[in-house]
Amino acid sequence: VTDRWSEPILHVDMDAFFVEVERLRRPELRGRPVVVGGAGERSVVAAASYESRRFGIRSAMPMTRARRLCPDLVIVPPDHREYGRLSERVFEVFRSFTPLVEGISVDEAFLDVAGLRLHRPDPVAIGHEIRSVLRSQVGLPASVGVAATKFVAKLASEAAKPDGLRHVLLAEQSAFLAALPVRALWGVGEATFAALAGLGVETVGELSRVPRRRLQAVLGPSLADHLVELADGRDPRPVTPDHEIKSISAEETFERDLATVEERTEALRVLADRVGHRVRRAGLAGRTVNVKVRLADFTTLTRSETLAGPTSADVEIFRIACRLVDRVDRLDRGVRLLGIGLSSLEGRDAPRQLSVEADPRWRELDETVDAVRDRFGRQAIGPARLSRPDRVDGGRWGIH
DNA sequence: TCTGGGGTCCTAGGACCC
DNA sequence: TCTGGGGTCCTAGGACCC
Numbered sequence A: 001v002t003d004r005w006s007e008p009i010l011h012v013d014m015d016a017f018f019v020e021v022e023r024l025r026r027p028e029l030r031g032r033p034v035v036v037g038g039a040g041e042r043s044v045v046a047a048a049s050y051e052s053r054r055f056g057i058r059s060a061m062p063m064t065r066a067r068r069l070c071p072d073l074v075i076v077p078p079d080h081r082e083y084g085r086l087s088e089r090v091f092e093v094f095r096s097f098t099p100l101v102e103g104i105s106v107d108e109a110f111l112d113v114a115g116l117r118l119h120r121p122d123p124v125a126i127g128h129e130i131r132s133v134l135r136s137q138v139g140l141p142a143s144v145g146v147a148a149t150k151f152v153a154k155l156a157s158e159a160a161k162p163d164g165l166r167h168v169l170l171a172e173q174s175a176f177l178a179a180l181p182v183r184a185l186w187g188v189g190e191a192t193f194a195a196l197a198g199l200g201v202e203t204v205g206e207l208s209r210v211p212r213r214r215l216q217a218v219l220g221p222s223l224a225d226h227l228v229e230l231a232d233g234r235d236p237r238p239v240t241p242d243h244e245i246k247s248i249s250a251e252e253t254f255e256r257d258l259a260t261v262e263e264r265t266e267a268l269r270v271l272a273d274r275v276g277h278r279v280r281r282a283g284l285a286g287r288t289v290n291v292k293v294r295l296a297d298f299t300t301l302t303r304s305e306t307l308a309g310p311t312s313a314d315v316e317i318f319r320i321a322c323r324l325v326d327r328v329d330r331l332d333r334g335v336r337l338l339g340i341g342l343s344s345l346e347g348r349d350a351p352r353q354l355s356v357e358a359d360p361r362w363r364e365l366d367e368t369v370d371a372v373r374d375r376f377g378r379q380a381i382g383p384a385r386l387s388r389p390d391r392v393d394g395g396r397w398g399i400h
Numbered sequence B, C: 001t002c003t004g005g006g007g008t009c010c011t012a013g014g015a016c017c018c
Helices: A017-025 A063-069 A080-097 A123-138 A150-160 A170-178 A190-198 A212-219 A221-231 A261-281 A314-326 A360-376
Strands: A009-014 A034-037 A045-048 A074-076 A101-105 A108-112 A142-147 A165-167 A247-258 A284-295 A300-311 A335-347
Touching: A009 A123, A009 A150, A017 A034, A017 A045, A017 A080, A034 A063, A045 A063, A080 A101, A080 A108, A080 A123, A108 A150, A123 A142, A123 A165, A142 A150, A150 A165, A150 A170, A190 A212, A212 A221, A247 A261, A247 A284, A261 A284, A261 A314, A261 A335, A261 A360, A284 A314, A300 A314, A300 A335, A314 A335
Parallel strands: A034 A074, A142 A165
Antiparallel strands: A009 A108, A009 A142, A034 A045, A101 A108, A247 A335, A284 A300, A284 A335
């Protein structure tokens, strides 16, 4: 038995979000090939307008190539603060319809609207209304997919782009899925796509005809089972509004590979401050410090250390990160990227063992710096600095 | 064409405990 | 002296997503 409410899951996806936010304050960018992204040699496209996509430009593409494809390309540097502000307004719109909103990024969310049965004609009407409110009140275009499950709704919004709505009825779901390329499935990236191509599988329909055991042999049992479920349209995952943060990290690809300890130490200091600040702002602390090192030849290594108790202090994160990076070989060949992350997160006031952070002065210093940064931006104040990275007694610190 | 930055999840081996 | 199986935690790497 189907009725107008058989497909109560919406996936709302903002169209070329960063670009459209820029166009709100710079209307002269409308109708032109625009991308948002860094201008540096090593930067990539973060968002591409539909005009630029006609030249073959896509997000994640190296900026040098994008420029070559479209010499008249307008490149706008990213302003994540502004995108964050607009993202909040977009999510306020979502939550004005239902509390069952699951954000999956700044510009994308699932909504379960089953509870609106008594208030609206059907989910498709709600989808149209959301699009229209986003357009009139926030000034941004969005595409909406309406389906019975999350993953079909997501595929539907993709099919609706740009600036459209697509409804996949339960009755037509298997035909809709069967025709899709496997690459469209959630969980099929480059590697899995290549493995499936080896089996002669190109569409979702072909995937569901492969014997499960054969698929398991090639992809591993977990991924194979997952994909078979999706291919057959089964996706029982509910829309879950609040998920907890698992990790917080900061990384940077340098314009020129770092060659010396001094350069690496300086970079780690900045990254540690960035991570520490964000972790504290989230009211969290972490027990595991992770570092990521990408060498000149692009090999990427990670090292991690789990502490007895959680920390959120810049100096402690910094000191451990330095030690971890030291354990990596071949640093002298040049370091392309450094990253620091904190995981095994807990509430900040969880009991902690005696550590550097137990010295209240560190906490006070970090909080003071945080307050200044929140008000005046990151440039307002540099990293708190110890005379030597291995000196953690707090005896000599200076802010500069 | 030489490949960002923020995340999540999975796998697999080894340590350690019972 | 030689041997077991399970559970949990930690570490490193990799695939994937936007």
